[in-house]
Amino acid sequence: MPTTPAPASTTSASSKKSDSTANWWRISAVTGQMRHRLAGRSALRSRLMAKAPVLTPQADDFPRWYQDVVAKAELADNGPVRGTMVIRPYGYALWERMQAEVDQRIKAAGAQNAYFPLFIPESYLTREAEHVEGFSPELAVVTVAGGKELEEPIVVRPTSETVIGEFMAKWTQSYRDLPLLLNQWANVVRWELRPRVFLRTSEFLWQEGHTAHTTQADAAEYARKIAHEVYEDFMVNVLALPVVVGYKTARERFPGAINTITCEAMMGDGKALQNGTSHELGQNFARAFGIEYLDDGGVQQTAWTTSWGVSTRMVGGLIMGHGDDAGLKVPPRLAPIQCVVLAVRDDDAVVDRCRALAAELREADVRVELDVRVEVSMGRRATDWELKGVPLRLELGPRDLADESVMMVRRISGTKSAVPLSGITGTVGDALEQQQSELLQGASERRESRTIDCSSIDEVIEAASTGWARIGWEALGKQEGEARLAESAISVRCLNRPDGSLPVAEDEAELVAICARAY
RNA sequence: CGGGGAGUGGCGCAGCUUGGCAGCGCGCCUGCUUUGGGAGCAGGAGGCCGGGGGUUCAAAUCCCCCCUCCCCGACCA
Known part of the structure; x- marks a missing residue:
């Protein structure tokens, strides 16, 4: 219709x-x-x-729906330079919450924050052959500064492996200096041909971790630790987005890496989004930048490095992974605003009770927002908070006040019920946790129902029109099959064991390829 | 770069075929009435019609050139 x-x-x-x-x-x-x-x-x-x-329905035009959400939930605007974005306060609040949760896990994994420069000598990039080849088309290069032509062009960092490698080499002399576990929160620039807010912009914000280890085994273990304990844990338990953690194929891996672990999430339209990656860099960068140390036998050795990152792209993943035709759905554990208290009517008793209620919740560490803009109609305010995906709304009016209750509206399940004002902090806390798990469950069920086991390339192409396809890596025909899928804009998102877990090695027998269209 | 669309108040669009006062919806401002799911009425503000050249008494509209943006592909967190 x-x-x-x-x-x-x-x-x-x-x-x-x-x-x-x-x-x-x-x-x-x-x-x-x-x-x-x-x-x-x-x-x-x-x-x-x-x-x-309010929004273009997802079923009518998913990309349009996405743009509508970004605009109406006041997440971001396009910047004046093509491919750039302005992140608005509410969008940035979401990112800040992501940062806080991820940063905490990074520190728990032993890494420390530092900061490296935005500008990188062009010559650094060229030291690692695959790296420079992979990035050169996307580089923004400064050739004029201070009013004159530069002797050596300066690259605006697309990622910081090279500068950090240079300094790791300087700081590493002994095996006692390793492992060196660094992270930085920064912006990076990769000139994009087809930008999309949050998903693919020429400048974006991210976190990039860089580590150096004495052995390949240590480096490999750390890269896996980050993928599971930092990224997967955050995505599943905070973002409520189930992710498949697997290896990238050679075609899809990071330029200069010997392998790449990815966390892939399914979006509302069945496409895949790479939500975060963790790379083993082997000794490629260590050799190029001279990251060497004396081992306990006094012998000079070359270190093994890793790098790993998640970006503001995750905001896009949050939007498309959970949103519906009414807007965003923000998981309670992430939500910068977990609960909004709305005064239904312009009535002093109502407004005063709302203030008290908000204070009570705030006291109980609920991230609460008070909405007593009684000059704006009730329906309008309800719609606005729904667009922003706030998990809970407590609507208080004279009728509720009369019987000491409040109307609780849940954004995730869409249900509405009157609850007693006494014991409200407990009720709210329970409702938030319940909605957190409902959101994860819903996303998991969708992924299951839209993932189809396949045994031929034709079946994969069919399955990828609505969701994901699982097919044996052998049955697909490995790289040859992957190249054929590419002709239909389908990629192998990652390789896993048949039970869905992360393989130990990329050349394990019986690997399964997850194939999909991707953002 | 290849293929397809579009440039008109903040946003979304009509007007162009057949030249003749620049319009509509949303949003914004003021006032009154409202207020339990995008409020109503009244009165306002706001535009180099992407840019340049041409045709004409007269151009958003016709002609030529240029620019930009969006969508589909190759690249990508």
């Missing part, structure tokens, strides 16, 4: 009445035949023709 937004002139006061809570705006779709039948029954008619949807 085509969606026909009704002209505003046909709406009336009664249009705000609705018997459906979560999906009332969908009622705007009315066929010509229905309109004809309804002519004259004005109350019903105006109710059915209520309002145009």
Whole structure:
């Protein structure tokens, strides 16, 4: 049924009445035949023709829905230079929460924060052949500064392996200096041909970890530790996004790495998003930058390095992984605003009680927002918080006040119920945790139901039109099969063991390839 | 770079075929009435119609050149 937004002139006061809570705006779709039948029954008619949807429905046009969410939830704007973005306060609050959670886990994994420069001598990039080849098309290079032509061009960092390698070499003399575990929060620049806010912009924010170890085994173990204990743990337990942790194929891995571990998540349209990566760099960068040390026998050795990162792309993953036609759905553990307290009416007693309620929740460490903008209509405010994906709304009006209760609306499940004001902090805490698990469960179920076991390339292509395909790496035909899938814009997202776990080596027998279209 | 679209108040669009006062919806401002799911009414503010050249009494509209943006591919966190 085509969606026909009704002209505003046909709406009336009664249009705000609705018997459906979560999906009332969908009622705007009315066929010509229905309109004809309804002519004259004005109350019903105006109710059915209520309002145009707030967002383009996902089913109509998913990319458009995504852009609508970014705009209406006030997450970001496009910057003046093509491919750049302005992250607005609410979008940045989401990122800050991601940073806080990831940073805590990085530190628990033993790494320390530091900062390296934005500008990198061009000659550094060229020291590692695969690295420079992989990045040169995306580099922004400064050739003029201070009013004159530079003797050596300066590259705006696309990633910092090279500068950090240079300094790791300087700081590493003895095996006692290793492992060297560093991380930095920074912006990086990779000139993009087809930018999309949060998913692919020419400048983005990220965290890049860089470590050096005495043995290959130590480096490998650390790269896996980061993938599981930092990234997977954060994505599953905070973002509520189930991820498959696997190895990238040679075609998809980081330039200069000997292997890449990826965390792949399924988006609402069945496409895949690489949400974070952890690389073993072997001795490629250590050799290029001279990261060497004397071992306990006094012999000069070359170190083994890793690097790993997650970026503001995860905000895109959050939007597309959980959002629905009403907007964003933010998992409670991540949410910068977990609960909003709304005064339903312009009434001093109501407003005062709302303030007290918000204070009580804040006291109990709930991240709470008070909304007493009584000059703005109730429906409008409800819609706005829904767009922003705030997990819980507590709506308090005179009727609730009278029987010492409050209307609790859950964004994740879409349910609404009156709960007693006494013991509200416990009720809210329970509801938040419950919604956290519901969100993860919903995302997991969607991924399961949209992942299909395949045994031929044709089946993979079919499956990838709606979700993910699983096929034996051998059965796919390894690199040859991968190249054939590429012709249909399908990639091997990662290689896993048949039980879905991360292999120990990339050349294990019986690996399974997860294939999908990707962002 | 190849293929397809579009540039008109902050956002979304109509107007162009057939030249003739620059419009509509949302948003914004003021006032009143409202307030339990995007409020109503009244009154306002806001535009080098992407840029340059041409045709014409007259160009958003017709002609030529240029620029930009969006969508689909190759690259990518």
